[in-house]
Amino acid sequence: MNYSRWETQFCEIIAVGDEEGLAILHLNTGEGKRVFEISDQWVRDDDFFSEVRTQVDEYMAGRRGDFSLKLNPRGTDYQKKVWLALTKIPYGELATYKSIAKAIGNEKASRAVGMANSKNPIPIIVPCHRVVGASGKLTGFAHGLKIKEELILHEKLMGIYHRLFDAFGPQGWWPAKTDFEMMIGAILVQNTNWGNVERALNNLNGELTPQRLEKLSEDEIAKRIRPSGYYRQKAKKIKAFLDWYAGYGYQIEKVRARDGETLRRELLGVNGIGRETADCMLTYAFEKPCFIVDAYARRILERVGLEMPKEYDASREKIESAIPRDLVIYNEFHALLVQLGKKNCKKNPNCQECPIAKRCSYKKKIFV
Numbered sequence: 001m002n003y004s005r006w007e008t009q010f011c012e013i014i015a016v017g018d019e020e021g022l023a024i025l026h027l028n029t030g031e032g033k034r035v036f037e038i039s040d041q042w043v044r045d046d047d048f049f050s051e052v053r054t055q056v057d058e059y060m061a062g063r064r065g066d067f068s069l070k071l072n073p074r075g076t077d078y079q080k081k082v083w084l085a086l087t088k089i090p091y092g093e094l095a096t097y098k099s100i101a102k103a104i105g106n107e108k109a110s111r112a113v114g115m116a117n118s119k120n121p122i123p124i125i126v127p128c129h130r131v132v133g134a135s136g137k138l139t140g141f142a143h144g145l146k147i148k149e150e151l152i153l154h155e156k157l158m159g160i161y162h163r164l165f166d167a168f169g170p171q172g173w174w175p176a177k178t179d180f181e182m183m184i185g186a187i188l189v190q191n192t193n194w195g196n197v198e199r200a201l202n203n204l205n206g207e208l209t210p211q212r213l214e215k216l217s218e219d220e221i222a223k224r225i226r227p228s229g230y231y232r233q234k235a236k237k238i239k240a241f242l243d244w245y246a247g248y249g250y251q252i253e254k255v256r257a258r259d260g261e262t263l264r265r266e267l268l269g270v271n272g273i274g275r276e277t278a279d280c281m282l283t284y285a286f287e288k289p290c291f292i293v294d295a296y297a298r299r300i301l302e303r304v305g306l307e308m309p310k311e312y313d314a315s316r317e318k319i320e321s322a323i324p325r326d327l328v329i330y331n332e333f334h335a336l337l338v339q340l341g342k343k344n345c346k347k348n349p350n351c352q353e354c355p356i357a358k359r360c361s362y363k364k365k366i367f368v
Contacts (some may be wrong), residue, residue: 031144092159237272296341
């Protein structure tokens with residue numbers, strides 16, 4: 001037997017197999033009840049598992065939902081029958097033990113299905129993590145409930161992302177001509193809509209560089225950004241932001257050279273820069289991916305059934321733990337959620353034309 005091991009976003013993975021196919025895919029979480037040791041008789045051969053690694057990494061990156069690998073799991077005929085049924089559960093969806101029992105011809109065999117599920121040697125590819133209890137509650141997982149929850153959340157979020165992308169196409173956000181305009185726009189959009197921001201930005205036409213804006217008095221800035229509302233407070237915020245940005249010589253590449261956590265702490269120390277504004281700047285201007293938990297994102301994700309913590313950072317960290325740390329995905333995901341929030345998922349939603357309506361528990365509730 002050959003084996004290979006590599007790190008992924010969620011945990012180390014160890015693959016074991018031979019010419020007959022992949023026999024084991026161990027999620028080395030250090031949790032759960034699965035006992036696993038690498039045999040002295042196995043030979044490490046990373047090249048042998050290159051296709052396995054490619055497809056698993058594509059799954060982790062949110063670019064793959066199905067696998068095309070030769071499998072050779074060791075188990076009884078009954079276990080293999082259950083494992084085959086597991087491969088029929090669609091990406092991003094969940095099944096119950098009872099539904100799997102029914103699929104293999106014995107609706108009363110939920111307990112036996114659960115036992116076979118727990119013995120599955122090739123998780124993710126044979127997606128045993130998609131099976132939950134009758135109430136929807138997460139039940140035991142050989143590699144620990146934490147990674148089961150992360151994998152389910154990963155698939156749900158990336159499923160939403162791909163459906164929105166297919167429906168709306170690339171958004172090309174942020175709607176700004178320059179990085180600096182983006183930063184100022186992120187301040188101006190606080191507590192108002194984008195139409196008012198555009199009018200304020202138009203009033204700054206010709207002055208929208210840090211060097212020119214710093215020469216304007218706070219009162220002059222306030223007059224020009226009046227359409228954005230709260231213009232006196234926002235003028236103070238802009239001046240405070242300029243003071244911070246001046247520390248980098250107004251050179252965005254110097255800012256980008258800093259690590260994201262340090263930049264976030266600095267931005268949150270600037271008067272008037274809150275978490276959402278900081279994350280917008282980090283993602284769209286400074287190329288440090290942060291998931292932006294704005295009102296649209298919270299509303300949509302709660303309506304599709306995600307339990308979102310009340311605290312902003314707890315919500316952000318929950319989402320970031322489940323999706324690939326890919327700047328393009330972070331940019332597009334936020335913009336796509338904004339588009340959905342404006343077009344369909346309003347306070348009074350238009351569910352009939354929503355591209356993720358089939359995944360939405362809120363739609364099911366209001367149309368019962």
